[in-house]
Amino acid sequence: MTHLASPGRVFTRSAALQDRLHDLVPGGAHTYARGPDQYPEFMTPILERGAGANVWDVDGNRYVEYGIGLRSVTLGHGYPPVVDAVTRAIAEGVNFSRPTVLEVAAAEDFLDLVPGADMVKFAKNGSDATTAAIRLARAVTGREDVVVCDQPFFSVDDWFIGTTPMNSGVPDAVAERTHRFRYNDLVDLDAALTGCAAACVILEAATALHEPAPGFLEGVRALCDRHRALLVFDEMITGFRWSHHGAQGLYGVTPDLSCWGKAMGNGFPIAALAGRRELMELGGLRTDRDRVFLLSTTHGPESCGLAAFRAVAHAYATEDPIGRMESVGSALAAAVTGAAEELGVGEFLQVAGRPSCLIFVTRGPDGAPSQEFRTLFLQELLVRGVLGQSFVVSAAHTDTDLDETVDAVRGALLVYRRALESGSVTGLLHGRPVAPALRARAAPRRVRRRGGCDAEVVAQPAQ
Structure with a gap:
């Protein structure tokens, strides 16, 4: 299997542990929403620790995390x-x-x-x-x-x-x-x-x-x-x-x-x-x-x-954690929306929801919600240090976290725009798109059993 290469964003140990999880745990995770089929196929970080709104994976990559414990963490990791x-x-x-x-x-x-x-x-x-x-x-x-x-x-x-x-x-x-x-x-x-x-x-x-x-x-x-x-x-x-x-x-x-x-x-x-x-x-x-x-x-x-x-x-x-989440979420929504409009993709990448419980909507060239474009966006956020299936914040998200996130979003949207212009994610998305967590069959993200993974698994922003 051929994987992307990039300095500073290595997924080698995560890939090996994800393979091992498939041998030990049905679905490769104990919660379906945390499953590898919910993330870009070759970019499924296995986390090691967290502090505030940041998490680190077993390869040493740091991420600003959203969704943050499936919305269960409002005060921050290790509060x-x-x-x-x-x-x-x-x-x-x-x-x-x-x-x-x-x-x-x-x-x-x-x-x-x-x-x-x-x-x-x-x-x-x-x-x-x-x-x-x-x-x-x-x-x-x-x-x-x-x-x-x-x-x-x-x-x-x-x-x-x-x-x-x-x-x-x-x-x-x-x-x-x-x-x-x-x-x-x-x-x-x-x-x-x-x-x-x-x-x-x-x-x-x-x-x-x-x-x-x-x-x-x-x-x-x-x-x-x-x-x-x-x-x-x-x-x-x-x-x-x-x-x-x-x-x-x-x-x-x-x-x-x-x-x-x-x-x-x-x-x-x-x-x-x-x-x-x-x-x-x-x-x-x-x-x-x-x-x-x-x-x-x-x-x-x-x-x-x-x-x-x-x-x-x-x-x-x-304290006022709800007030903080509302403030942080409002600022994040405004900044991401502004970046999307500035780059001409505001109709295709949208932030929606209550400020304390934000999601993002990804649309393809036809304007319809698209799993392929969602996966591309997730992929490009991950390689830029943002982990999350949403923009659900906690009271621990700092202004620095938001700045890093908006920078990552800008880079991701440049790739997103290229995919829109070409009419397809082909050549930009690596692996299969994400799939609904609750579905009748493992396809379209069925996992084939394979041996240990010795290859270096790394990723870089799409070129």
């Missing part, structure tokens, strides 16, 4: 107050056979932040929290159907993943219980609720690209009440990125249940299910009804995640 809190906690033990005082303190901190919730139960990942919400809603209402918004992801569990193209192994009878509706479309939601016996409606109150239209969330609340379905907010991203009170605090609409994770631990594993007391108590010992197996995990209340969360909550109470 000292979180690291110190976790270090103190684990020095006294991590997991015990009875609850700890840390569980009481963390629950109090959490419920102080989420005024619409009376009780909380901690877990380790968002899928467990959302699935617990679905199970509880079904128990409360005696119904089995679920209505979900047409948003990208809610859970790895069958009730949701069975509705995606990657549904192998999910019984049809399970997937058929889940129904979709369009965001910001109350008529469509009403039709979905009318057409089934819904236990609940679950949605993200807002996303990077879509803010709720005036009256939409209030209308969702009213429709749930009218159809006697519970309202569940997925706050995995909006919580601690839109507001430390979550979308429900920002938009003033209170769900029956809400599910949290990602940035609440600044990268440490912690998630939560929160809700009204009369609902949550069905998973407890103060009910005469049949009990719900709500959440029960060995590692849900371990000390690391809870200590991290408490330090994050303190940081949000004493």
Whole structure:
């Protein structure tokens, strides 16, 4: 295999370790969104460490990182107050056979932040929290159907993943219980609720690209009440990125249940299910009804995640990380948009979304979104020291980080413009384009098994 050559941007060890990962881990990563098929084919850095908004790979390359832990890191890698809190906690033990005082303190901190919730139960990942919400809603209402918004992801569990193209192994009878509706479309939601016996409606109150239209969330609340379905907010991203009170605090609409994770631990594993007391108590010992197996995990209340969360909550109470992310994101969006317009490609490379949750849209010569041109842009950013499938920032991104990013974007866009002018990425893109993470088959990025890689794997900006 022939690889590109460039001084200072070597991928030799990363390539060898990525090959080894394919031998050890299905898909070459433990999270599909982190998979090598989400990056240019010969440029899949294996990371070694991070600090602030910067990361280093095993070949010694430094990058300004965006997306930053799949949006789970808002305070920066290695944020000292979180690291110190976790270090103190684990020095006294991590997991015990009875609850700890840390569980009481963390629950109090959490419920102080989420005024619409009376009780909380901690877990380790968002899928467990959302699935617990679905199970509880079904128990409360005696119904089995679920209505979900047409948003990208809610859970790895069958009730949701069975509705995606990657549904192998999910019984049809399970997937058929889940129904979709369009965001910001109350008529469509009403039709979905009318057409089934819904236990609940679950949605993200807002996303990077879509803010709720005036009256939409209030209308969702009213429709749930009218159809006697519970309202569940997925706050995995909006919580601690839109507001430390979550979308429900920002938009003033209170769900029956809400599910949290990602940035609440600044990268440490912690998630939560929160809700009204009369609902949550069905998973407890103060009910005469049949009990719900709500959440029960060995590692849900371990000390690391809870200590991290408490330090994050303190940081949000004493600093302004959301304000910083909004400021940094606004500056980045303006600078990248300005560079694209200056180079004559503003119609083809666009920055969109909330400033704290930016994405970039890549279009081909026909003006349609293009995976080939997205991959070319990713490739040219990588060789210039920027890593990310988006421009999602953290409060740790500095002005220097932004300057480096904008310089990298300018260089990448010069190559992008050449591809637009020629009508193709041929000769500029090395390897196959990225592919959707949730797809039925490994093609078009199927990986052939091969032996160890001894060749020097390096890359340079396209010439």
